[in-house]
Amino acid sequence: MNLFVPRLATGDLDEDGTIDVVVSEWSVHVLRTKPGPLTTFDDPVIVESGVNFSMYGVAVRDMNGDGHADIVSADRTAGALLVLPGRGDGTFQPAVSTNVGPTRRDDIAVGDFNHDAIPDVVVVTGSTHVLAVWLGDGTGRFTAAGTFTIGTTGARFATGDLNGDGNLDVVLIGVGQLCSSFGETARGCWRIR
Numbered sequence: 001m002n003l004f005v006p007r008l009a010t011g012d013l014d015e016d017g018t019i020d021v022v023v024s025e026w027s028v029h030v031l032r033t034k035p036g037p038l039t040t041f042d043d044p045v046i047v048e049s050g051v052n053f054s055m056y057g058v059a060v061r062d063m064n065g066d067g068h069a070d071i072v073s074a075d076r077t078a079g080a081l082l083v084l085p086g087r088g089d090g091t092f093q094p095a096v097s098t099n100v101g102p103t104r105r106d107d108i109a110v111g112d113f114n115h116d117a118i119p120d121v122v123v124v125t126g127s128t129h130v131l132a133v134w135l136g137d138g139t140g141r142f143t144a145a146g147t148f149t150i151g152t153t154g155a156r157f158a159t160g161d162l163n164g165d166g167n168l169d170v171v172l173i174g175v176g177q178l179c180s181s182f183g184e185t186a187r188g189c190w191r192i193r
Helices: none
Strands: 007-011 020-025 027-031 055-061 070-075 080-084 096-099 105-111 120-125 130-136 142-149 156-160 169-174 177-182 186-191
Touching (some): 007 055, 120 142, 120 156
Antiparallel strands (some): 055 070, 105 120
16 A cells, blocks of 8 residues: 655646646656646656655745746655746756755645745654744745744644734644644644544
8 A cells, every 4th residue: 555645736837827737756747737628637747856856745836036836845855845946838947955954844835924025935844743934035945944843743734824914824733633823922732532
């Protein structure tokens, strides 16, 4: 039995007006949609990153401000965040890598957490049960901004302004717990029955 659950992200990677699908399954596969009345896909293409990687979490966003969708992913083996800069035609430049430590990165979300109009990344580490925020610098690289222990395994999370204060918040669900972080001030976990 395969215990690996692929991650998905969507975006218009070839700028043809249709949404493409990115599948992260130890490597990154792109399924480009074919325009037409029925949604069909070209054969999957494995994206070459220029580094030896084993991707897990994945998102699509313009990380370097050039107007093209990029793929950002967590390298589970090397402990790195990788940005594959898009060219706007469905192909990608070699990966830009930021070392984020030896622990594995299981899930990833992108948002502007510090209000500088540059996308940032939140990751959850599977082995240490920590949520970490990494601030983007506009080139596809990141610097550490902070962490907090979530105390649960198997965490999946989502981001959004949950309390209406204009700041992105994080809500996590793991084995038996629901946790939230409202900016810098309020954090908590509740047992799910």
